[in-house]
Amino acid sequence: MTTRDKLLDAAAAGLAEDGLSGVSARAVAARAGVNQALVFYHFGSVSGLLDAAVRRSVDLAVASYRDRLADVATLGELLTLGRDLHAAEKRSGNVLQMAQVMTGAMRDDTLAEAARYAMDRWSAEVEVALRRVLRPTPLHGLVDPRGLARAVSAGFIGLELHDAVDPDSVEEALVALDAIGALVSALDALPPLAVRAVRGRARRTVARAAERRGLGS
Amino acid sequence: MTTRDKLLDAAAAGLAEDGLSGVSARAVAARAGVNQALVFYHFGSVSGLLDAAVRRSVDLAVASYRDRLADVATLGELLTLGRDLHAAEKRSGNVLQMAQVMTGAMRDDTLAEAARYAMDRWSAEVEVALRRVLRPTPLHGLVDPRGLARAVSAGFIGLELHDAVDPDSVEEALVALDAIGALVSALDALPPLAVRAVRGRARRTVARAAERRGLGS
DNA sequence: GTCTATACAGAGATAGAC
DNA sequence: GTCTATCTCTGTATAGAC
Numbered sequence: 001m002t003t004r005d006k007l008l009d010a011a012a013a014g015l016a017e018d019g020l021s022g023v024s025a026r027a028v029a030a031r032a033g034v035n036q037a038l039v040f041y042h043f044g045s046v047s048g049l050l051d052a053a054v055r056r057s058v059d060l061a062v063a064s065y066r067d068r069l070a071d072v073a074t075l076g077e078l079l080t081l082g083r084d085l086h087a088a089e090k091r092s093g094n095v096l097q098m099a100q101v102m103t104g105a106m107r108d109d110t111l112a113e114a115a116r117y118a119m120d121r122w123s124a125e126v127e128v129a130l131r132r133v134l135r136p137t138p139l140h141g142l143v144d145p146r147g148l149a150r151a152v153s154a155g156f157i158g159l160e161l162h163d164a165v166d167p168d169s170v171e172e173a174l175v176a177l178d179a180i181g182a183l184v185s186a187l188d189a190l191p192p193l194a195v196r197a198v199r200g201r202a203r204r205t206v207a208r209a210a211e212r213r214g215l216g217s
Numbered sequence: 218m219t220t221r222d223k224l225l226d227a228a229a230a231g232l233a234e235d236g237l238s239g240v241s242a243r244a245v246a247a248r249a250g251v252n253q254a255l256v257f258y259h260f261g262s263v264s265g266l267l268d269a270a271v272r273r274s275v276d277l278a279v280a281s282y283r284d285r286l287a288d289v290a291t292l293g294e295l296l297t298l299g300r301d302l303h304a305a306e307k308r309s310g311n312v313l314q315m316a317q318v319m320t321g322a323m324r325d326d327t328l329a330e331a332a333r334y335a336m337d338r339w340s341a342e343v344e345v346a347l348r349r350v351l352r353p354t355p356l357h358g359l360v361d362p363r364g365l366a367r368a369v370s371a372g373f374i375g376l377e378l379h380d381a382v383d384p385d386s387v388e389e390a391l392v393a394l395d396a397i398g399a400l401v402s403a404l405d406a407l408p409p410l411a412v413r414a415v416r417g418r419a420r421r422t423v424a425r426a427a428e429r430r431g432l433g434s
Numbered sequence: 435g436t437c438t439a440t441a442c443a444g445a446g447a448t449a450g451a452c
Numbered sequence: 453g454t455c456t457a458t459c460t461c462t463g464t465a466t467a468g469a470c
Contacts, residue, residue, distance in 0.1 A: 003453075019323040021237070024445060035455055040447060042453090076422070102378045103320040106236040115382045123386070142400060147393030150386045151376070158375025159368070161319045165332045169340075169367045175430075176364030179423050183359060186418035194411050201403035205293070206396050213392075220435075241463060252437055257465060259435090 004042050006032040011053035016093020020104045023050065047110040054101050058118045061094040062125050069129045078133055079181040082156070083174065086163075095160040098122075102157065123149045138187055138199050142206065221259050223249040228270035233310025237321045240267065264327040271318050275335045278311040279342050286346045295350055296398040299373070300391065303380075312377040315339075319374065340366045355404055355416050359423065 010032035014023040025046050029036040043049040065085065072078050089095050098118045105112035127149035134140050134148075163170040187195065227249035231240040242263050246253040260266035282302070289295050306312050315335045322329035344366035351357050351365075380387040404412065 017323070019320055021321065022324050025447085026445075036446095037448085037456085038454065046446070099378070100320055102382055103236055103317055104238065105382050106234070107239055112382055119379060119383065119386070139397065139400060143393050143396040144389060145393075147389035147391075148397075150379070151372075151390035151394055154375040154379040154387070154390060155368075155372035156375065157378060158371035158373065161316070161374060161378075162336060162367070162371040165319055165322050165329055166336065169336070170371070172361060172364035173368035173371060174364075175427075176360050176362075177368055178426055179360035179419070180356065180365075182422035182426070183356060183415065183419040185422065186415045189414055189418050190407070190411055194407055197406055198400065198403045201406050202396070202400040205399035205402065209395055209399070210392075242465085243463070253464095254438085254466080255436065263464070 003032075003034050003038055006034055007039060007042060007049060008053045008056055011049050012057045012097055013093070015050065015053065015097045015100050020100045025049075045110075047108050050101060050104075051110050051114040054097050054114045055117055057092075057094050057097050058121050061092070062121055066125065069125060072129050072133060074185060075133050075137065075181050076185050078129060079178055085156075086160070086170075086174065089160055089163075095156060096164060099157050099161045119150075119153055123153045126152055136188070137184065138195050138202075139184070142199065142202055220249075220251050220255055223251060224256060224259060224266060225270045225273055228266050229274045229314055230310070232267065232270065232314045232317050237317045242266075262327075264325050267318060267321075268327050268331040271314050271331045272334055274309075274311050274314050275338050278309070279338055283342065286342060289346050289350060291402060292350050292354065292398050293402050295346060296395055302373075303377070303387075303391065306377055306380075312374060313381060316374050316378045336367075336370055340370045343369055353405070354401065355412050355419075356401070359416065359419055 007028060010028045011023055014028055014031055018027070023046070025039040026036050028046075028049065029039055039046060039049055043052060065081070068081060068084075072081055085095075098115065101111050101118065102115045105115045123146075127145050130149050130152070131145040134143065134145060159170055159173060162173075190198075224245060227245045228240055231245050231248055235244070240263070242256040243253050245263075245266065246256055256263060256266055260269060282298070285298060285301075289298055302312075315332065318328050318335065319332045322332045340363075344362050347366050347369070348362040351360070351362060376387055376390060379390075407415075
């Protein structure tokens with residue numbers, strides 16, 4: 001393994017385990033078992049290292065979920081996949097890396113770029129799955145998959161951040177989300193006429209809200 | 218205004234605007250216009266100051282929303298309130314303070330305590346509103362309001378964090394959430410029999426999932 | 435309670451030998 | 453590419469005068 005890769009691994013692990021304040025050039029180098037000056041030789045700055053590390057983590061994570069995400073056909077399956085991602089998070093810490101970089105982004109443009117990259121990457125992936133999953137549901141045509149993918153991705157960040165502080169609470173939260181998913185899925189049982197009526201009502205509400213936004217507040 | 222309060226204000230503002238790395242004892246004292254040593258005199262440590270500042274911010278924010286939260290009667294109104302909170306966030310930065318403390322919690326027990334306090338406080342408040350709002354909906358009895366309140370609170374954290382990096386995307390996300398809220402509200406139009414059928418289906422799905430969890434994975 | 439001064443550790447970053 | 457050595461800055465924290 002090259003020094004470059006050792007540093008990237010150490011940065012990713014440090015970011016997930018200790019947070020931003022635990023990934024100084026010295027700390028990362030120590031974790032990687034290499035000299036501190038190499039951080040600057042290979043990446044120019046600590047921010048540069050973190051940027052590269054997070055991008056790589058996201059790319060790897062997205063690639064490793066791509067196949068399974070492509071197989072997802074229902075909302076329930078998507079929620080199950082989310083559960084698995086949450087379970088895997090305890091080992092990989094992918095999402096926590098993103099959360100850390102996002103908080104650091106406020107004063108560091110490099111980290112801000114990395115944060116945007118990570119969110120865009122995940123959101124794009126979730127979006128195509130959502131688009132497919134939502135098609136046969138009443139939400140199709142009513143909710144923008146792109147926006148919903150953003151909400152899902154951001155929400156996940158919040159959940160993992162919360163999990164790092166209070167794991168039990170997050171388990172309760174996930175159970176609640178499962179229940180909502182079950183309800184939405186159960187809407188399939190409705191006769192088409194009823195679905196049409198509900199959709200019509202919802203659509204009018206959304207249109208009214210859009211109009212209000214259009215007028216400005 | 219006492220020095221203590223000046224420091225608390227400065228810490229809260231710094232946390233929201235610059236993030237954790239921007240709230241050193243020196244930076245906060247400069248913002249407050251007082252001497253750096255006073256941070257340690259009044260709060261013992263920087264963590265102590267941040268802890269106190271976040272607790273105060275949360276207490277104030279929760280108090281200022283309590284009346285309006287008590288008036289919320291429908292899911293739509295709750296979503297509107299969330300919108301207002303998001304708009305106010307640009308000035309107050311309450312939620313961002315929580316996000317920052319949560320990321321810092323990984324290596325600082327004092328901050329971890331503050332993070333738990335903040336989440337518990339908000340979640341408890343959201344929970345009572347949710348309990349009331351969900352009662353007349355099909356979700357009543359199906360989803361645990363406590364867990365859902367956690368999910369909502371955590372999700373909001375993620376959204377505000379995302380907003381700090383990419384505001385436009387978050388607006389899309391909020392629109393998508395509004396659409397979902399509209400659909401759930403529109404379920405009121407269904408005849409009671411149809412609601413019963415949907416609930417029955419959903420309930421069975423939830424029961425199966427709970428059983429699987431009970432068996433362990 | 436507030437200020438000055440200071441100790442000291444750790445940070446980012448660079449120079450230069452190898 | 454890697455290491456040692458070092459510069460400089462910023463951070464936390466304390467002592468002691470006022």
